[in-house]
Amino acid sequence: MEISVLRLGQLGTNCYIFYQKGGSKCGVVDPGGQGEQLAQWLKGKGLTPEAVLLTHGHFDHILGIPGLRAAWPELPVYCHPADFGEGETTGIFGERFPTVRAYGNITPYREGDTVAVAGVELDVLETPGHTPGSVTLRLGNVLFTGDTLFAGSMGRTDFPGGDEGQIMRSLKRLGELPGDYQVLPGHEEQTTLERERQTNDCLRMAMRG
Numbered sequence: 001m002e003i004s005v006l007r008l009g010q011l012g013t014n015c016y017i018f019y020q021k022g023g024s025k026c027g028v029v030d031p032g033g034q035g036e037q038l039a040q041w042l043k044g045k046g047l048t049p050e051a052v053l054l055t056h057g058h059f060d061h062i063l064g065i066p067g068l069r070a071a072w073p074e075l076p077v078y079c080h081p082a083d084f085g086e087g088e089t090t091g092i093f094g095e096r097f098p099t100v101r102a103y104g105n106i107t108p109y110r111e112g113d114t115v116a117v118a119g120v121e122l123d124v125l126e127t128p129g130h131t132p133g134s135v136t137l138r139l140g141n142v143l144f145t146g147d148t149l150f151a152g153s154m155g156r157t158d159f160p161g162g163d164e165g166q167i168m169r170s171l172k173r174l175g176e177l178p179g180d181y182q183v184l185p186g187h188e189e190q191t192t193l194e195r196e197r198q199t200n201d202c203l204r205m206a207m208r209g
Helices: 035-044 065-071 164-175 193-199 201-208
Strands: 002-008 013-019 025-029 048-053 077-079 089-092 095-098 106-108 114-117 120-126 135-139 142-146 182-185
Touching (some): 002 035, 013 182, 025 114, 035 065, 048 065, 048 114, 120 164, 164 193, 164 201, 193 201
Parallel strands (some): 025 048, 048 077, 077 106, 142 182
Antiparallel strands (some): 002 013, 013 025, 120 135
C-alpha cells in the first residue's frame, strides 16, 4: 500500500491518498481545501478515487469535495453522522463555511464499521472530542487520526462541539491500542503511536486517567 500526502487549503490540512502500488484506484482521506488541484494531481498519477473518507467535518478538511466531484460526480463521501452539520452552513473564525450535509449524498459510518476502498479495508474508530463525530481510520498499521492526535499534542476542544473530557478518553483509547502504528494526523508531521506514548504529554496524561 502506497500513501501520499498533500498539504491543501489555508490551514495546510494533510490530505492522504492511499492506493495499491501499480493500481489505478485510490481512496482520499480529508481532501482539504483545493479540490481542483487535488483532482489534477490524481489524474496526473493515473489514479481514480473510489471514496472520500472524512475524519471529521471542519471546513479545512472538507472544502475539496466539490472540486473532486466536478471530476467524479458520483464520488462517495463518508462521514460520521454527528459531523454532518445542522444546516448547510456553519460559522467558525467569524466566517461561514459549508457543512458536510451541504454537499449531499453523504454515507454515514460509525464505530465498528469497515469500509472497503481501493482493494483494502479501513476500520472506523469513534474518537470524539475535537468534534462530536471525529473518527480515526485504521488501515493495517496506519492510523489516520484527523485532529484528535498530533505529533506532540492533541486537537483543540474550544470550537463548537468540542469536549475536553471526550478527547482525553479518545486519546486514552488510541494510546491503549496494542502494538505500534504509524500516525498520520490532520496537520503537521507524521509520527508513531509509540513515540507519542513516550513523549506526548497530552497522550500520557490521558493514559493515566
